[in-house]
Amino acid sequence: xxxxxxxxxxxxxxxxSDTRTNxxxxxxxxxxxxxxxxxxxxxxxxxxxxxxxxxxxxxxSLLEERSxxxxxxxxxxxxxxxxxQVARLVGATLKEVIQNSATGGQTGSSKFTASVIVGGQxxxxxxxxxxxxxxxxxxxxxxxxxxxxxxxxxxxxxxLVRAYEPDMSFEDAIKLLVVSFDSTIxxxxxxxxxxxxxxxxxxxFAVSDQPRIETDDAYYQSISQGxxxxxxxxxxxxxxxxxx
Amino acid sequence: xxxxxxxxxxxxxxxxSDTRTNxxxxxxxxxxxxxxxxxxxxxxxxxxxxxxxxxxxxxxSLLEERSxxxxxxxxxxxxxxxxxQVARLVGATLKEVIQNSATGGQTGSSKFTASVIVGGQxxxxxxxxxxxxxxxxxxxxxxxxxxxxxxxxxxxxxxLVRAYEPDMSFEDAIKLLVVSFDSTIxxxxxxxxxxxxxxxxxxxFAVSDQPRIETDDAYYQSISQGxxxxxxxxxxxxxxxxxx
Numbered sequence: 001x002x003x004x005x006x007x008x009x010x011x012x013x014x015x016x017s018d019t020r021t022n023x024x025x026x027x028x029x030x031x032x033x034x035x036x037x038x039x040x041x042x043x044x045x046x047x048x049x050x051x052x053x054x055x056x057x058x059x060x061s062l063l064e065e066r067s068x069x070x071x072x073x074x075x076x077x078x079x080x081x082x083x084x085q086v087a088r089l090v091g092a093t094l095k096e097v098i099q100n101s102a103t104g105g106q107t108g109s110s111k112f113t114a115s116v117i118v119g120g121q122x123x124x125x126x127x128x129x130x131x132x133x134x135x136x137x138x139x140x141x142x143x144x145x146x147x148x149x150x151x152x153x154x155x156x157x158x159x160l161v162r163a164y165e166p167d168m169s170f171e172d173a174i175k176l177l178v179v180s181f182d183s184t185i186x187x188x189x190x191x192x193x194x195x196x197x198x199x200x201x202x203x204x205f206a207v208s209d210q211p212r213i214e215t216d217d218a219y220y221q222s223i224s225q226g227x228x229x230x231x232x233x234x235x236x237x238x239x240x241x242x243x244x
Numbered sequence: 245x246x247x248x249x250x251x252x253x254x255x256x257x258x259x260x261s262d263t264r265t266n267x268x269x270x271x272x273x274x275x276x277x278x279x280x281x282x283x284x285x286x287x288x289x290x291x292x293x294x295x296x297x298x299x300x301x302x303x304x305s306l307l308e309e310r311s312x313x314x315x316x317x318x319x320x321x322x323x324x325x326x327x328x329q330v331a332r333l334v335g336a337t338l339k340e341v342i343q344n345s346a347t348g349g350q351t352g353s354s355k356f357t358a359s360v361i362v363g364g365q366x367x368x369x370x371x372x373x374x375x376x377x378x379x380x381x382x383x384x385x386x387x388x389x390x391x392x393x394x395x396x397x398x399x400x401x402x403x404l405v406r407a408y409e410p411d412m413s414f415e416d417a418i419k420l421l422v423v424s425f426d427s428t429i430x431x432x433x434x435x436x437x438x439x440x441x442x443x444x445x446x447x448x449f450a451v452s453d454q455p456r457i458e459t460d461d462a463y464y465q466s467i468s469q470g471x472x473x474x475x476x477x478x479x480x481x482x483x484x485x486x487x488x
Contacts, residue, residue, distance in 0.1 A: 155398050155401060155402050156402075158399050158402075158427035163479050169484075170487065171484040186405055186406070187398070188398075209487060209488055211488065219483070219485060219486070222483060223482055226482050226483070230479075234471070234475065235403075235407050235416075235419065235423065238466075240415040240416060241414075241415045241419050241422070243453060
């Protein structure tokens with residue numbers, strides 16, 4: 001599996017994705033699942049993928065028009081006038097890739113499915129996020145549901161539900177995401193370090209930084225250890241159950 | 245779905261189960277999923293079920309020999325010499341029920357599946373827990389894996405992984421389970437209050453108490469609220485990410 005989260009904050013967007021891919025437990029590797037297109041001053045688009053690796057790689061290749069010679073490439077994702085149109089393009093491309101794989105005779109098509117989170121800002125519009133389904137349709141974040149998860153979303157959801165606030169700083173949002181990812185990594189072998197991180201500041205139309213949090217990252221280790229200790233302390237301070 | 249957890253502690257066993265059953269989101273109800281057989285001074289057996297309700301109810305009815313007239317009933321679960329034999333009996337019965345349903349022509353038999361946690365103590369043996377699969381086979385707790393979850397296990401797993409200790413008191417273990425259940429209930433509609441609770445003290449061969457934690461239970465509310473506050477406080481005190 002995979003675990004990716006996109007958060008919308010008042011000050012911008014934060015994306016985090018893991019890098020583990022696997023076909024069974026005896027065949028796993030590290031693969032980047034986060035892709036960014038940037039036209040300085042005009043648009044920044046970030047996309048994260050979960051699901052069948054052949055499907056998601058084909059999706060990205062088609063979005064980058066790798067079916068054409070290098071000189072003829074002019075990715076249409078850079079020509080869409082709005083983020084809504086970007087989501088439509090990604091959805092249509094994803095659906096096409098899955099259908100092409102599925103017509104080979106497989107009856108259960110679920111093996112080729114993938115989901116995508118795409119977000120960013122195009123000049124004239126606000127920063128936003130979309131969750132795109134394998135069928136090509138999609139939903140957009142709202143004030144009530146200001147984040148999306150794809151992949152192994154369950155382990156890391158409780159802390160997001162409880163601690164997310166739209167007016168968080170980027171630094172606090174990254175801390176929250178690290179906790180959510182660490183909870184998942186501790187409980188599920190199919191999600192693993194390193195983690196890719198992308199922060200987009202509203203109206204910057206620029207990619208600030210895209211650091212990779214490696215296995216031995218001191219910050220990650222301090223959060224992982226500190227969070228475990230903090231949970232045990234928090235639990236200790238709650239009132240004990242009184243048996244009748 | 246469902247969420248049930250069985251914990252083995254140094255001092256005994258703790259069982260907790262939710263009570264929500266549903267067939268789609270527009271048809272849900274409250275059903276007890278925890279069943280106890282007790283022969284004072286000789287054996288105490290507790291069983292929890294997750295999965296198709298027709299399957300799990302048939303399992304319990306067969307274990308209680310409701311196919312016979314009342315005077316002829318002599319549940320064999322009360323005659324098994326060891327907990328291992330109890331697990332074999334439950335596994336064989338579960339497999340039989342699922343196979344009986346599946347032979348009606350359904351090609352995907354997954355709809356009739358169920359899983360079971362059964363635990364307890366029979367005089368001469370130690371308290372133990374088994375997780376029984378729909379195929380009738382089963383695994384037993386070990387010192388390395390001293391608890392089992394069935395149903396919607398993912399949301400509530402991270403806190404169990406981090407805070408469980410075999411030498412916990414019953415009161416602290418119940419507190420831990422309430423937190424694990426509350427994390428699940430906050431994130432998934434198919435798990436719901438009230439919760440059933442059973443504590444078994446080693447060598448007591450008696451059912452101490454089996455309270456039901458209702459929706460408006462003051463203790464549950466204090467843990468749910470207190471845990472949310474504690475998580476936010478704990479997160480606040482962790483070091484923030486430093487962006488380069």
